[in-house]
Amino acid sequence: MLAFFLATIALVGAQKNGQFDQHYQFGNLHQPIDKAVIFDCGSNPDRAIRNPKFVFSRDDLELPGNFTIIDAEVEVAKPVPRPLYGRIDAWRTIFLFGGAASTIQLGCFGLTGKDFGIGSCDYGELCGLLDLNAPVNNITGAPTCWTEAIDLGIPEDQCTCEGISPKVYSLSNWQKTVDLTDLESGVLTFLAQGDYELRLTATDASGAEQACIGIRVPVKEYEDPNATGGWLFGRKKRSAKLL
Template sequence: MQQHTKLTVVIFMTLVVPCILGYNQEKENFIALMKLLNTPQKPERYFSPVDVKFPVSEQPTVTEFNWKSCGPSDPISADVVILPDPLVIPGNISVEANATLKVDVVAPVKVSLTIKKKVLVWLPIPCIDGVGSCVYDDVCEMLDTMFPPSQPCPAPLATYNLPCHCPFKAGTYTLPKSDVVVEDTGIPSWLSSGDYEIKVVAQDSKGSELACFSATLSLK
């Protein structure tokens, strides 16, 4: 009985304790990361010599909103312009977009979203409650949840007869310059002032890439 007890203690110390310590360390690292991400940062475009207390990252400074395609041969291409620059959230945002679809886009459409915030270096924002650097198995299903098919699409999409549900037919879609009001409700805590890098990759049901976009922007 005594030997059995000793064996149990040995197993606990060698297997369970390291797991607990590892979990605690991982939890502490996560808390420290979120604390950094939640801290407002001055966009680097406004840095002065006084602000540079640490070596500046080798990555280029975000000087303006930039949107580009990272999949030039993908069947979906788009250009997007967002103002003001830097963005102020919550607040009024002006959006203008043009998209070309060479194929019909049908469900399911898998989307992988990667978001980074610059805090001296680019820090990845984790996926928390479906917000952040997340993978969405089917954005078509998400659109149906956000915008019930029984109801009209929201403005400004409805204003210009633009669809908000799959399937999206091949063709050209244009959203003229439109104002959108972003409320402060539901905004994640990490979405504070600073520089951000975003990458979006969309795939069809066979895993073929439909689109890839990347953007850099600043929040003030």
């Protein structure tokens, strides 16, 4: 499951109410997004993964730049089934003169040297991806797990879907910095300034929904007042400095 969540970078502020739930209509914005929101869009009452809650250092995503995950929490309501297939659907909206919204669903943009992309992409069987990409202990050579997963309480020697036991996983005062200052130019062009909606879904072998996480986030370009030349997002390109 970690490959599914780590494959998508998002800034989010936890919120759950009648507006942001399984009835949310993706790709249908009528006004600009004023702050980032993550919510559970799941409709299957027997889904394995639910109730994501995150606190981040800011309410938007600035590229290039970085942000900090302050707190994180997600509930695993039952054993995670295998196989588990992941998909992300993404929409971008810009608001034209007069306030009219123009929305497109993004295609899948491949990343150089990576076997996954960004945008609206299928991620394949997530448990298998987790198995293939689990780190190895440099001393013993035995399979281990990511520090983040161990901090969440997943046993070091069980970095598999089967090792994710049902419970609420949380990290308080995590203060995890995510650095996006070195993104390749193609990604920056693909992730142009605008308002983004993402739907992260995971389904089992029968097609039943096991997770649905919705994200709304405004994306803007980092502006370096000392940089000139070039164009990015239809504006002057800025240098990739830390925030």
